[in-house]
Amino acid sequence: YVLPEKLAGENAGYGLPALIPTGMRAVSVRVNEVIGVAGFVVPGTRVDVLLTGSPSGSGGERTTTVLEDIAVIASGQRLERSVAGEAQTAPVITLLVSPDDAQKLALAQSQGKIQLSLRNPLDTKQQELASVQENALYRGASAPAKPMQHSKAPKQIILTAPAPAPGYQVEVYRGDKKDVTKFDSQ
Template identity: 40%
Template sequence: MIARRLILALCVAILVSGIFTYLLSRRFSKSAPAAAQLRYVATAKNLEAGQILEASNLTMVNWPVGQPLKGAFLKTEDVVGRTVMYPVAGGEPVLDRQVSAIGAGTGLSTRIPQGMRALSLKSDQVVGVAGYLLPGTRVDVLVTFHTPASPDPVTSTVLQDAQILTAGQKMQPDPDGKASTVDVVTLLVTPADAEKVVLASAQGTVHFVLRNGADHELHDDPPTQLSSLGAAVRVTPVVKAAPVKTVAAVPQGPKPYRVEVVRGDKQTMENF
């Protein structure tokens, strides 16, 4: 009998404590304020560079107030009509640096930062580093030309650490890193560098030297002349011998006869 009462009291205590716990949790959950969130404009799907943002390509995502994103947008109308400058994954908030400026247009012009210029130069499979001049890679530009002071060719570096914007008409490298044969590459340069490269390319042949993407060191090396390559490549000028003039021999006639002539007391020599 006593055991029954104890078990009954224990069950009632458990039931009452459960009810109170449930009621208290409901009360505190209602009174706790909801975590504040921001809503940023994001992409609804994967977008490639060069695509124009439309309302159908955009969505809104929640973001914690305590971790704001610099350059993010709160309204879709602030983004519609702009061009994507770099590939963006779906669901990623759109940032100002990823899209073109308002009124910047479309195409390659949207990828040119303010104050910079895009310059196209002729290339081929040899000077184009066997097809590995891809968008995003960095190169030095060398020019081989002749100077008025010397007939020997001179090679000089006229531009260093220049970024390639496009290879041919491609603004994105091959996903597998395969080489691409192109005959024109477009570089991102300053106005002063653009003038320098155009002037130098008009004097001779342009060559591209591929750089490591993490190497941004600039070198101040003097131009290289043919004479600095060593004696093995020095060209010895060939001096032509002066032509020998041949004088034709003049035929000689027979030798004259000398005869002593005696006239009285006079003696003379006569030639016949």
């Protein structure tokens, strides 16, 4: 069957330019298996574009979401998904963006490393996300052990020998006379 949405507009030409709606732009980004989400970024899917770089004066790298919910229009030179739906690795992914987003994407590619984040096709919600800085990655990790703090010197305890155990004493009475004999406790 020939579906109307698969037909180009009158005088639209053929190939990729015919698929670009009026007022939109197709911008290609270089990818590898990691950036291209292992080949699952294929025509018809939607992605977010993340930028990782070091803004001047920031004192470290940060990652921010530059574009959200962007349509993938081509994978390499393929304009459609494979019939079986398998992954398609390609060195270039072409995204369908507004002219403003085309400028953001071009700047992002020149300022740092971009990463594509594959979206569920039903998840079209745009989110306000703060950029993530390097030091935020380590906040959840266990804190390094604190150096031992030296407390005040312990109170001096003077040990004394225990008092000698009292010896035994035996009293013997002989009539009205009393004799006392002492014995050591050992």
